[in-house]
Amino acid sequence: MSEGEHGPRPPADARARLHIVTGKGGTGKTTAAAALARALAADGGRVLLVEVEGRQGLATLLGVPPLPYEEREMLSVPGGGTVCVLAADPEAALLEYLEMFYGMRRAGQALNRLGAVDFATTIAPGLRDVLLTGKATEAVRRRRGARRRSADAPATAPFHYDAVVMDAPPTGRIARFLNVNSEVAGLARVGPVRNHADRVMEVIRSAQTRVHFVSLLEEMPVQETREGIAELAGLGIPVGTVLVNMVRPPLLAEADLAAAASADGADTDALSAGLKEAGLEHPGELAAALAGEVRAHALRVGLERRMRAELEALGRPLLELPLLEGGVDRAALELLARRLSEQGVRR
Amino acid sequence: MSAPEPWDVDALVDDPVTRILVCCGAGGVGKTTTAAALGLRAAERGRRAVVITVDPARRLAQSLGLESLDNTPRPVPLPEGAAGSLHAMMLDMKRTFDEVVEEHADPERARQILANPFYRTLSTSFSGTQEYMAMEKLGQLRQSGDWDLIVVDTPPSRSALDFLDAPKRLGRFLDGRLIRFLGAPASTGAFRLLGAGVGMVTSAIGRIVGAQLLNDLRAFVAAFETVFGGFQERAERTYRLLQAPGTAFVVVAVPDTDAMREAAYFVERLAADSMPLGGLVVNRAHPLPEGPAAALDAGRAVAAAESLERSGSHPLASAALRLHADRVRTRERENRLRDALLSAHPGVPVAEVAALPEDVHDLAGLRTIGAALAAAARGR
Structure with missing residues (x-):
């Protein structure tokens, strides 16, 4: 055995x-x-x-x-x-x-x-x-x-x-x-x-x-x-x-991750409204730039998840270090x- | 600290004087990909380029559109109308070593050498053989005249030193006192100098390695003597080739402490050996987008995120702001590492390649990296 x-x-x-x-x-x-x-x-x-x-x-x-x-x-x-x-x-x-x-x-x-x-x-x-x-x-x-x-x-x-x-x-x-x-x-x-x-x-x-x-x-x-x-x-x-x-650590909610990784990218209107409420200047331009960062992050998270699934499939205990x-x-x-x-x- | 000197990659790869690019750096920093991207960039700008890799990763072969790579340069299919050509090969160190032996020894002696168990170990697992054979192959390709630019990807060595030292070490070993001692009859005066009796030393060697290994070694030394001179000469010629004006070393790093320390070490070592440095490639960097985002520092981004979190509205914007704060801090750390290297080694030209969300899988991916390398000179 x-x-x-x-x-x-x-x-x-x-x-x-x-x-x-x-x-x-x-x-x-x-x-x-x-x-x-x-x-x-x-x-x-x-x-x-x-x-x-x-x-x-x-x-x-x-x-x-x-x-x-x-x-x-x-x-x-x-x-x-x-x-x-x-x-x-x-x-x-x-x-x-x-x-x-x-x-x-x-x-x-x-x-x-x-x-x-x-x-x-x-x-x-x-x-x-x-x-x-x-x-x-x-x-x-x-x-x-x-x-x-x-x-x-x-x-x-x-x-x-x-x-x-x-x-x-x-x-x-x-x-x-x-x-x-x-x-x-x-x-x-x-x-x-x-x-x-x-x-x-x-x-x-x-x-x-x-x-x-x-x-x-x-x-x-x-x-x-x-x-x-x-x-x-x-x-x-x-x-x-x-x-x-x-x-x-994940920073975005699931729905936002999915949206950001999709062809449309993150919701720049919502982003812009939020940035405006936070009192930041040029919320529209800033939102466009941050949407790019969010998209890169979302793609990376997607890749990381696929990689984690592949590691899990190896059948060995996984330990995590931050x-x-x-x-x-x-x-x-x-x-x-x-x-x-x-x-x-x-x- | 002022911006680093941008590295004009295109000027280097376009210059017909440039005949050899050697990519070196710590393991896992993207050396192989950088070598392939430089080769492709040069080929598409009109050079007849060949890339030698030592990395058996199938992925690289696939990204070049090839099923697999072997010890012979294979043509990489480029889009129609490409200005130059690209070949790629993967170093087979045993095959290369065999070729050298066959070239330098008469057929009977070559047969003896190739069959010797000691030679088989030497050719497959001597810790410097891969480095040595990479240099040997480089010398062969250079001499063939079939290519006007050779891009070499160096082995993932235990330390940066190995790559430059291994050829000499192999030479020193083959020419070493021990080999001569073992090859010579045990009656010479050499023993007297050792401060130990003949019997003691031979019995010590015999006890550690066994008599059979000793015999294999003796047979090898006797047969190898004739080809040895050729080896030493070739090692020296290749070493000089690396110092020649047509060669440029490309030090590859990623912006973390270990890789940058290794890169700094490499820059020093190249200078000490009078090896010409082309530039430093910093892969997987995290530049900030231009415009207002670049001006939004981490502290303000976090404060803004906190204010949104207090009100409980706009979770996307607060997450994006935290993400941005992380990215700004990462960028600051990367800049500090780079500046530390540049303040110790002013004037090293730098080309930065932003982190890609996914690994490179095809020619288009390599082309993107090549373009990013070349973009340094045009400012950001």
Whole structure:
């Protein structure tokens, strides 16, 4: 029996501990990932937010200088929750991997001088990706009391992080990024890298993982979301929610929207009368100009509705985030996280 | 802040000296559409233009009236009597890479290279291959002499840097110490310099990547040695082509903080590399209609809406006024972002394209965008 066939799925499945957030460029993926991390840290949760593209998008979002390769506590959430942030870069991850699993610190540094790290991290995205996803899955498996390897701590110890949220590559590259197994398979049929990839893949395909898609109510992001979901489903990677970002509140009544979108356009006489009553100058001319703005808005609302219907047809829970005037800062992030909590996002 | 310098797009695309336009910018800002619109505009004004896209979106092919795009330029059907011609193609990086290998190696060696698992990974997933091959294709088209204007849409890179750096990075990698180290017998003195024993390093590499990968890599290096010189030379030639007077970079952005920051970064980077900047395209802008609406500020519009809401009459007018107030605030924010960029980089010519209610689906849509791009120079 597959899950989700009986009744609506909760937006954030309680078993999910690795939340991978993707989306077309420009949809606000980083912001959505940060808001999700914050929402999951409500009520005392301990959450790790990982960025993997070396863009320092989280540092920019939080208004801090570039972050080092280090899990650093960046947000404390009322109720005792914390969000730690890690800007993962493949080079540092490789050196850490070598040290952690092979105790090869000096050899790692020698390799670095040789350009081997450049090799492993640039030549084959498969190797690069397995290091980055490996870092995130390691944090998912890590238990409290573990000093180095996850295996150090007893399997009964509570997890170090309640949830790990990854600000992942964009939709166009997400399937390849997460399907590290087959990426690496082309290069390494056996050996430690292959084993590592298998272990990472096991976590990614498990019920612990959800891949969330950030979309806007625009044609291209919706199309990419549809394609991305189909691609991941085909790979057996669990898809979570669709986060509809930058949603605007409706301003016009239904009848006015319909009229404005029609060939006649908005009722300029009514508009002009209203503007006159409000004491504005040149009500006639102004009404004509505003009618143009109203029409553009109505067409956009129509398009947004068609796009929402298409997203609903994908059969995934939709979560909404409002459009924020004036960009995103910490306060805005708090508001977005609250919106997610109100829609049922919790651990 | 004074109005930005309007960008005379038509003067640029009409100028026979202009041979290459490179559209670059963050992901999701409309680079591909801008490239197609510029190509169409140039074609309809008499150029023999070709657009290279890296975006596999079927929609672009359809908007050009083509079923699909492939690695060969296909003619785009233009209305009868068009002054010039337009072709379009989509970069197939593996195919292009194979062609380069076939051209530079004898058939037997080419066969060896193409069959090597390591080469297959390199040609399909090296993170710089797409950028490198886009430049390679550009060089080929330029040399063919079949087109007098080539418009390039750049790959959606992880960062703006990739596009300019990837060709060099691939070159550096193929010519790198590691490759030489792996390709050479393990008895040379190079190891001594590394501060680590031979056995330690080889065993480390072997343990990480496995012996089989190491062998594939060695075989690849041995076979690739002969074609490598050609690669490096071509990468350098293409890089110089980008700096040549006939090239103009078009930085594409949308008026939001991230995209404008990326655009500013690109403008700096182009200047640092002596790459000629044509202009900045700001897509999806929200200019205000001319006339009394432009003079109605957000505060007054909201106050007027509130007074109507109190009386409960004219819901349409109050909604329209609130909508207008939103639009004015949006416009103010857009202007601030643009002015911030221009104050750091004065004199960058700007062309703005107003947000369209729907995506572009056909040539008419692309034509509208081309006209909007060109309208900047004629004032608004």
